[in-house]
Amino acid sequence: MAGSVEESGTPLIARLLRGQKALVTGANSGIGKATAIALGRAGADVVVNYVVGADEAEKVVEQIRGFGVNAYAHEADVSDEDQVVDMVARIVREFGTIDIMVANAGLQRDSALVDMTLAQWQKVIDVNLTGQFLCAREAAKEFMRRGVVPEVSRSAGKIVCMSSVHQIVPWAGHVNYASSKGGVGMMMQTLAQELAPHHIRVNAVGPGAIRTPINTAAWDTPDAEAELLKLIPYRRVGDPEDIANAVVAITSDLLDYVVGTTLYVDGGMTLFPGFATGG
Ligand code: NAD
Numbered sequence: 001m002a003g004s005v006e007e008s009g010t011p012l013i014a015r016l017l018r019g020q021k022a023l024v025t026g027a028n029s030g031i032g033k034a035t036a037i038a039l040g041r042a043g044a045d046v047v048v049n050y051v052v053g054a055d056e057a058e059k060v061v062e063q064i065r066g067f068g069v070n071a072y073a074h075e076a077d078v079s080d081e082d083q084v085v086d087m088v089a090r091i092v093r094e095f096g097t098i099d100i101m102v103a104n105a106g107l108q109r110d111s112a113l114v115d116m117t118l119a120q121w122q123k124v125i126d127v128n129l130t131g132q133f134l135c136a137r138e139a140a141k142e143f144m145r146r147g148v149v150p151e152v153s154r155s156a157g158k159i160v161c162m163s164s165v166h167q168i169v170p171w172a173g174h175v176n177y178a179s180s181k182g183g184v185g186m187m188m189q190t191l192a193q194e195l196a197p198h199h200i201r202v203n204a205v206g207p208g209a210i211r212t213p214i215n216t217a218a219w220d221t222p223d224a225e226a227e228l229l230k231l232i233p234y235r236r237v238g239d240p241e242d243i244a245n246a247v248v249a250i251t252s253d254l255l256d257y258v259v260g261t262t263l264y265v266d267g268g269m270t271l272f273p274g275f276a277t278g279g
Contacts, residue, residue, distance in 0.1 A: 014067075016252040018043035019152050021095040023088070025049040025078050025135060026105030028057035030212030031162065034240030035102055035247045040064030040071060042248045044100060047091050048073045051105070070095065078105045078131030088138035097146050099153060100251045101139035103132035104162040108177050108214060121176045128180035129187070132161050136191055136202070143200045156199040158251040161188045162243075163204040163262060165269050185262060192260030201259050205246050208266025210238040233276065234267030 017039060027036040028050040037060065040046045046064050050057040050073060057073035064071035074090060076083040091098050106128045109120040136159050143157030164177075167185040171178040185204060192202035209228055211219055219225045219237050229235050246265045249255055264270050 013041065013248075014043050016042040016248060016254070017100070020044040020099040020251075021047075021091060021097055022100035022102065022251075023047040023049060023091055023098055023135075023139070024102040024104055025076075025131070026051070027102075028053045028060055028073075030214060031207065031210060031240045031243045032102070032104040033060050034244035035104060036060055036071075037063055038241070038244035038248050039100065039102075039251075040067045040069050042252070043067075043069060045070040045095050047071070047087075047095075049076055049078070049087060049105070051075065051077050078103070078135060079126040081134055084131075084134040084138055088135075088142065092142055098139055098142050098157070100158045100160070101135055102160045102162065102247055102251075103135040104160075105131055106162060106180075106214070108174065110174050110177070112173055113175055116176065124176035124180050125183075128177070129183045132184055133187060135159075136161070136187075140191070140195055140198075140200060143195075144198050148199050154199075154253050154256045155201050157201075159188075159191065159195075159200065159202040160247055160251060161202070161204040163188070163206045165206055165208050165264060165266050167204070167206050167262060169270065188262070189260050196259050201256070203250050203258060203260065204262040205243060205250065206262045206264040206266065206270075207243050208232060208238055208264070208269035210240055210243060212240060231273055232267040232269055233271055233273050236267060238265065238267060 022039045022044040024032050024036040026032040027048040036046050036048050048057050048060045061071045061073050074087050076087040109124050148156045161184050163184045164181040166178040167181045188204045218228050
């Protein structure tokens with residue numbers, strides 16, 4: 001069984017996903033980049049999706065190949081149906097199949113409600129929610145076609161939806177983003193219920209505050225970081241690797257019985273920290 005702890009020789013981390021084929025969207029930056037690298041370190045072949053920034057995507061590919069696994073970069077806009085269909089068709093052509101889909105790509109277009117344009121609303125929903133729907137749908141088709149290959153994994157495939165604490169925490173001034181992540185949570189649970197009988201596991205990872213380009217303003221000055229830390233009981237801003245490690249764990253057979261769960265990786269941000277002293 002893949003991920004068996006009884007095997008010896010290669011360290012466990014390098015065996016957890018050995019022989020599996022993974023695709024990570026938005027993998028040339030931040031959390032997606034760290035996740036693609038971590039999946040490669042865990043033994044998976046990895047497709048590094050990007051929409052802009054081919055140079056950075058190639059650097060990620062090189063780093064992953066350093067682990068002795070296959071990798072290539074693929075340009076596609078996750079909100080474009082044809083491009084997602086082509087992207088998944090290519091991994092099946094080049095790697096033979098797909099075992100892990102990490103629907104990570106996302107963005108913010110922040111605005112107070114009364115100033116928010118329909119374009120700002122639509123863009124965030126298109127990328128953060130519809131993009132994940134398209135990626136999940138195309139991966140699920142291949143998972144169902146191929147079924148379980150016991151030497152590779154106990155499940156027929158894994159889908160990880162990159163969500164956020166804003167799946168459950170309202171966020172004034174970001175109604176498009178919070179709505180997209182709330183939608184991701186219900187989409188994930190519905191897909192998990194629908195696909196579990198096919199031995200496909202769908203889960204979400206919900207990051208708290210992680211140091212990436214999406215939220216630089218929230219941590220790049222000492223004052224901003226001090227304000228942010230008030231929201232984090234564990235009193236540290238997260239690193240992309242904190243999320244990447246969670247994705248490796250939840251896609252490995254060690255967590256084979258985890259279905260339809262959101263794993264919050266947030267230093268306790270979802271624990272209503274204001275109630276530690278108030279309320
Ligand atoms: P990031 O800006 O570093 O990375 C986002 C990636 O998505 C980039 O590579 C970007 O080019 C890509 N992308 C954007 N639109 C795309 C499209 N149409 N098609 C393909 N790729 C596209 O930010 P990040 O923090 O690494 O964000 C990754 C995910 O984590 C997002 O879904 C975000 O909502 C989520 N998240 C981040 C945090 C955090 O604190 N950084 C917290 C909660 C959730």
